[in-house]
Amino acid sequence: MFIPVNEPLLSQEAKDNVKDAIDTGWISSSGKYVTQFESDFARIYGVKHAITVANGTAALHVALLALGIGKGDEVIVPAFTMAASWLAVLYTGATPVFVDCELDTYNIDVAQIESKITSKTKAIMPVHIYGQPCDMRGIGEIATRIHNLRIIEDAAEAHGALYEGNLAGALGDIGCFSFYGNKIITTGEGGMIITNDDVLERRCRQFKDLHHSAKRFIHDGVGYNYRMTNLQAAIGCGELLHLEEYVQKKEWMAQQYSTLLSGIPGITLPKKVANTRNVFWMYAILIDEEKFGLSKDELRAKLKEHDIDTRDFFYAPEDQTVLAPIIGSEKFPNTKFISQRGFYLPSGLSMTEAKIRYVCRVIEMIHLSIHDTIS
Numbered sequence: 001m002f003i004p005v006n007e008p009l010l011s012q013e014a015k016d017n018v019k020d021a022i023d024t025g026w027i028s029s030s031g032k033y034v035t036q037f038e039s040d041f042a043r044i045y046g047v048k049h050a051i052t053v054a055n056g057t058a059a060l061h062v063a064l065l066a067l068g069i070g071k072g073d074e075v076i077v078p079a080f081t082m083a084a085s086w087l088a089v090l091y092t093g094a095t096p097v098f099v100d101c102e103l104d105t106y107n108i109d110v111a112q113i114e115s116k117i118t119s120k121t122k123a124i125m126p127v128h129i130y131g132q133p134c135d136m137r138g139i140g141e142i143a144t145r146i147h148n149l150r151i152i153e154d155a156a157e158a159h160g161a162l163y164e165g166n167l168a169g170a171l172g173d174i175g176c177f178s179f180y181g182n183k184i185i186t187t188g189e190g191g192m193i194i195t196n197d198d199v200l201e202r203r204c205r206q207f208k209d210l211h212h213s214a215k216r217f218i219h220d221g222v223g224y225n226y227r228m229t230n231l232q233a234a235i236g237c238g239e240l241l242h243l244e245e246y247v248q249k250k251e252w253m254a255q256q257y258s259t260l261l262s263g264i265p266g267i268t269l270p271k272k273v274a275n276t277r278n279v280f281w282m283y284a285i286l287i288d289e290e291k292f293g294l295s296k297d298e299l300r301a302k303l304k305e306h307d308i309d310t311r312d313f314f315y316a317p318e319d320q321t322v323l324a325p326i327i328g329s330e331k332f333p334n335t336k337f338i339s340q341r342g343f344y345l346p347s348g349l350s351m352t353e354a355k356i357r358y359v360c361r362v363i364e365m366i367h368l369s370i371h372d373t374i375s
Contacts, residue, residue, distance in 0.1 A: 270284055316332050
């Protein structure tokens with residue numbers, strides 16, 4: 001029984017919508033499902049505008065462009081994040097300025113943000129890592145107090161997550177989502193931008209669609225082909241109907257894992273933060289080699305022998321060759337620490353209780369075999 005790190009679960013509504021899109025011939029970037037997906041998403045998130053794009057990276061790129069960020073500007077980004085966050089900044093010609101993470105939540109350390117702000121800083125890009133919302137109150141206070149910085153939320157991994165009762169992604173000036181195949185809401189590939197700002201909405205639509213002027217095929221700026229297809233949106237419309245159901249499934253899986261793994265020495269489990277709803281996009285753990293008896297790489301290799309798929313954490317900026325000219329000799333010790341010790345377990349919506357119990361039983365068996373050998 002091979003257990004992939006993620007296996008998507010597609011609703012019947014999504015499948016029916018796709019068939020309808022195919023049967024009616026609306027398979028490109030025009031069609032009713034694109035409009036419906038945007039409308040439904042905006043309604044759920046309580047915002048005026050939702051703009052579909054080709055993927056989550058495109059969402060970040062377009063959001064940055066819409067805010068006028070470009071060459072000579074700086075954007076504060078977390079050191080612990082998927083590369084798309086800082087790559088999108090580089091696409092604009094701006095410079096990502098990295099802030100280390102907290103050791104317990106893995107999110108950007110708000111206490112370190114102010115020391116990285118300069119006269120060139122134009123925005124802060126918090127990333128809700130693995131579904132745990134950042135300290136948005138603290139980030140908002142800094143953004144307001146210092147040069148009225150803009151906030152671009154990277155909520156790619158946080159569909160349905162809550163911060164103080166409010167949906168993550170709708171707390172800044174502009175929010176960005178990914179619908180990659182492993183996300184809670186998926187369209188295979190795809191992304192979404194949300195905002196309450198009419199000007200930003202108009203600029204996002206221009207940048208994502210080749211920057212047409214009022215007259216189509218007359219282009220008054222440099223735009224990109226970042227459109228979502230009607231087929232993708234058809235899936236999204238169906239999946240969005242099940243958002244709360246899927247989030248509850250993620251919470252249930254996390255509870256199962258936490259209960260079954262809590263007694264095994266050397267494993268640090270995800271932290272629950274007060275006044276937030278962690279949606280546990282992936283169930284992420286840290287391994288203490290001394291206490292567990294194996295390094296995280298060794299444990300991952302053992303799990304693979306038992307047909308259990310896992311994934312590494314994201315790597316630190318100092319490990320990214322392409323960033324060397326930007327960060328120089330700067331180090332990010334917390335990010336380095338967790339990237340050397342962390343990985344996530346199978347967390348797809350297709351996981352069953354039997355599969356979770358199998359994963360945990362194998363981890364416990366490996367731990368016991370190591371310590372039996374030592375004793």
